[in-house]
Amino acid sequence: NTRLAHQSLLQVVMISAHRASTLPPQAADSGVVTSMRSGVGEELHHCNGDMHPLRIDVLTLAAHRRQVWVRLLVDRLTAARPDVKVRVLDAEEATVGLGVESKRQQPHVLINRVSDAAAPALAKATVTLLSAAEARGVRVINGSRCYGIGMSKLLHHVMLDGAGLATPRSVVCRRLPPDEETLAGLRFPVLFKPNSGGFGAGIVRLDSEAELKESVAIGAVKMGEDGMCLLQEYVAPARQETFRVWVAGGTVQCGVRIWHSQPDDFGGCMSAACR
Structure with a gap:
């Protein structure tokens, strides 16, 4: 499943590389269609005549530089075309898009x-780097808008709702304990969810308003780092499973099923489950 996900990302990367290269727009567009239908190999066939160095930067955390999701991506990119030049940049020190380098060096x-669950200061710096690169005309995959959505459970629900997908009723809280107006019509049990953060951290099931108030009083529940949280009506799954699905170009690429040993395990980390 990890390899399938990277194959999907590689397709997106090479499509972007086409559009950012010196190929005529018509050739790039036809290459996109071919890639979606036949895979990266066929798309690269359209690129054989364009041998200018194709510069690709991968921005990641220093601690993740040697992790499989970075190493496999770099290996696939460098194997895709002989003229691909890949750099791995540490987000803690990178200045991509902010320097005065010429376009030949970008x-x-x-x-x-x-990770969109990175420490707040580093996440802010990453957004700045991505926005600067976008402003310079660099094609960015998982750019500032997408990265910002990934940081927020509230924005997840906004995007899912916009796509016509049903989600459990949720309300946003800006203070704890929430006021009566915020709780009006909310049915318990609920899940308390910090708006920012990952790996299921801080998610707690609360069975009544009284339990919510008690949990706030003893510090058992806390706001996210952005001062927001969600209260979401709890819908018990038919089975103790979480599914993560990758979609690219409107097509489901692959999925992972994560089984939870405990009914109140609300984490959905694929890497932990695959171990």
Whole structure:
């Protein structure tokens, strides 16, 4: 499943590389269609005549530089075309898009692989780097808008609702304990969810308003680092499973099923489950 996910990302990268390269727009567009239908190999066939160095930067956390999701991506990119030049940049020190370097030194494509659960200061710096690269005309994959959505459970629900997908009723809280107006019509049990953060951290099931108030009083529940949280009506799954699905170009690429040993395990980390 990890390899399938990277194959999907590689397709997106090479499509972006086409559009950022010196190929005529018509050739790039036809290459996109071919890639979606036949895979990266066929798309690269359209690129054989364009042998200018294709510069791709991968932005990640220093601690993740040697992790499989970065190493496999770099290996696939460098194997895709002989003229691909890949740099792995540590988000803690990178200045991509902010310097005065000429366009000849800028990457054609910047791939953001920084965790959206990174420390707040580093997440802010990453957004700045991505926005600067976008403003410079660099094609960015997992750019500032996408990365910002990934940081927020509230924005997840906004996007899912916009796509017509049903989600449990949720309300946003800006203070604890929430006021009566915020709780009006909310049915318990609920899940308390910090708006920012990952790996299921801080998610707690609360069975009544009284339990909510008690949990706030003893510090058992806390706001996210952005001062927001969600209260979401709890819908018990038919089975103790979480599914993560990758979609690219409107097509489901692959999925992972995560089984939870405990009914109140609300984490959905694929890497932990796959171990």
